[in-house]
Amino acid sequence: MVCPPLETADDPCDLSLAEALSTTAARADRCVFFFDFDGTLAPIQDDPDAVQLAPGVLGAITDLAARVKRVSLVSARPVDFLRSRFPGVPLTLHGLYGLESQYGAGETVTYPPALPYADVIAELARRAERELPDDVLVEYKRLSVALHYRSAPELRDTVHAWAQEQAGRHGLREQEGRMVIELKPSVQRDKGSVVAEEIEGFSCAWYFGDDLGDLAAFRALADRRTTHPDFLGVRVAVRNPETGAEVAAAADLHLEGPSAVPPFLQKAVTAL
């Protein structure tokens, strides 16, 4: 565990941040850095389409990508959206919780078991527009649909009940997030399986996340540390008032929001 730099740890740490960075530097060619997108690299806004990177993120991620073996985004956003925010940066992109991926400049590939769900998801998005109150924002993403209640938090129970019923009826999975619930295919693919797959062959990985969907990725790093004691896995929680406590409790290190990520990365790049 890495000692949190921003607060006193309850548990004794067996690795300081300085040691984690020096170990990472020694293994930079076998190290991968993972980042969630919303709430981690970009501040939360009411309108998902309007979201932009926090100042300094583009430069910091570009610099980091030149120093370590791989930088990957692991997000619930579609790959095309992620690419639009990082034009020309050499990243591996995992969108829709890993249901689609783009490796380098290659084509976007879809996780095949999810494809049969495309029609039901499209129909569900249309029904959500008709059946849910106008204040619920329906974000259709080809293989999943996000039902946002950020502008009307009092609708949370209504939205959750609708989602639960539809999930049961169509054999879908629910994924809760920050003022949102998503319906997605019932397949064995999430941020945890993406990370578990990617870290094969690496001896070092960092994961930065802020939301409940990121907990599976944190667990993948912890599991790897259990089976490979020499593996360096660092879980970084980006704090927020919504899901922050649960995510922070599972992390080794805490940052105070997306704006704290670029200065932290620039320090890391200098250390590497």
Ligand SMILES: O=P(O)(O)OC[C@H]1O[C@H](O[C@H]2O[C@H](CO)[C@@H](O)[C@H](O)[C@H]2O)[C@H](O)[C@@H](O)[C@@H]1O
């Ligand atoms: O895995 P992520 O990259 O963190 O994506 C999770 C969800 O992020 C977006 O929703 C969240 O951010 C919105 C824009 O700031 C905000 O309005 C919303 O309340 C948040 O839940 C995105 O729109 C969703 O599709 C993602 O599932």
